Amino acid sequence: SSLHALIERLPKAELHLHLEGSLEPELMFELARRNGIEIPFATVEDIHKAYDFSSLQDFLDIYYVGMNVLITQADFHDLTMAYLARVHEDNVRHVEVFFDPQGHTDRGIAFATVVNGITSALDAAEEKWGITSKLILCFLRHLSEEAAFETLEMAAEHLDRIDGVGLDSSELGHPPSKFRQVFAAAGTLGLMRVAHAGEEGPPEYIHEALDMLEIDRLDHGNRALEDGTLVARLGREQMTMTVCPLSNLRLCVIDRLEDHPLKTMLSLGLRATINSDDPAYFGGYINENFRRTADAIGLTEAEIIELAKNSFRGSFLEPAEIEAHL
Ligand code: ES4
Ligand code: ZN
Numbered sequence: 359s360s361l362h363a364l365i366e367r368l369p370k371a372e373l374h375l376h377l378e379g380s381l382e383p384e385l386m387f388e389l390a391r392r393n394g395i396e397i398p399f400a401t402v403e404d405i406h407k408a409y410d411f412s413s414l415q416d417f418l419d420i421y422y423v424g425m426n427v428l429i430t431q432a433d434f435h436d437l438t439m440a441y442l443a444r445v446h447e448d449n450v451r452h453v454e455v456f457f458d459p460q461g462h463t464d465r466g467i468a469f470a471t472v473v474n475g476i477t478s479a480l481d482a483a484e485e486k487w488g489i490t491s492k493l494i495l496c497f498l499r500h501l502s503e504e505a506a507f508e509t510l511e512m513a514a515e516h517l518d519r520i521d522g523v524g525l526d527s528s529e530l531g532h533p534p535s536k537f538r539q540v541f542a543a544a545g546t547l548g549l550m551r552v553a554h555a556g557e558e559g560p561p562e563y564i565h566e567a568l569d570m571l572e573i574d575r576l577d578h579g580n581r582a583l584e585d586g587t588l589v590a591r592l593g594r595e596q597m598t599m600t601v602c603p604l605s606n607l608r609l610c611v612i613d614r615l616e617d618h619p620l621k622t623m624l625s626l627g628l629r630a631t632i633n634s635d636d637p638a639y640f641g642g643y644i645n646e647n648f649r650r651t652a653d654a655i656g657l658t659e660a661e662i663i664e665l666a667k668n669s670f671r672g673s674f675l676e677p678a679e680i681e682a683h684l
Contacts, residue, residue, distance in 0.1 A: 379636025434475025
């Protein structure tokens with residue numbers, strides 16, 4: 359359709375993408391073989407059957423198994439390059455990607471191996487396709503704040519390549535307030551701050567992310583809609599929300615894509631964006647998220663253009679760089 363053609367030709371930024379969540383089954387098998395690692399799947403078919411999730415935790419349990427095949431700097435390079443090559447086809451011009459260093463350092467992989475592999479691919483993609491990027495280190499919220507501090511310490515000598523910190527993994531029972539001090543320390547280092555909040559967690563977690571973590575951007579934020587005061591604040595502050603429709607569907611945050619609140623968010627004046635989250639696990643890169651959401655909830659041409667513009671407005675590019683993309 360003409361809306362699909364519009365989606366495909368619009369320049370876009372992706373602001374919510376876990377690099378480890380872009381590990382496609384084919385590359386997982388290749389890296390498992392290359393590194394002599396056992397994985398609990400024999401075929402791509404097995405994998406697709408296993409990717410039938412009932413909750414965020416149900417997904418995370420498999421996500422942490424998948425990333426065990428990532429060992430060498432070349433593995434992190436190949437993972438990152440495969441993602442960038444794929445979204446180049448979707449006319450993505452800028453990415454702000456997450457990585458989960460604790461998922462690797464806790465298995466004995468050096469922090470530098472992870473960062474050097476990722477950044478060599480980010481550099482190559484800028485050279486090859488002009489895709490610009492920012493890199494965001496996420497703390498795993500099911501681990502302690504002390505462990506997050508240790509990770510921030512490891513990042514200290516790579517701050518020329520790390521632009522921000524985020525907060526991801528199991529939300530329920532791990533409120534933003536648990537990470538107040540490490541986010542304050544990251545702010546002092548000049549890092550941008552984002553956090554997953556209100557994906558499964560209550561509106562109170564979003565209030566905490568705003569007030570205690572001083573976030574610059576909100577990842578997901580779906581459950582803000584339960585709290586009118588919060589909606590008013592997010593609109594007033596023009597807080598960018600990185601919404602992930604196919605993720606929401608696959609993690610049972612919504613029952614049907616037709617029930618997705620994205621249109622409501624836009625109509626309430628919220629600065630929502632569309633993102634893919636963990637595309638290898640949730641069945642679609644950014645354009646597929648746009649197309650399926652547009653079809654399911656009837657996004658208009660104007661709304662699609664607004665969502666694409668919001669992706670640049672909500673980025674951590676300089677104002678003049680943002681303007682050049684609008
Ligand atoms: C994640 Cl969808 C989602 N939520 C929280 N943490 C994550 N890590 C990777 N994907
Ligand atoms: Zn996420």
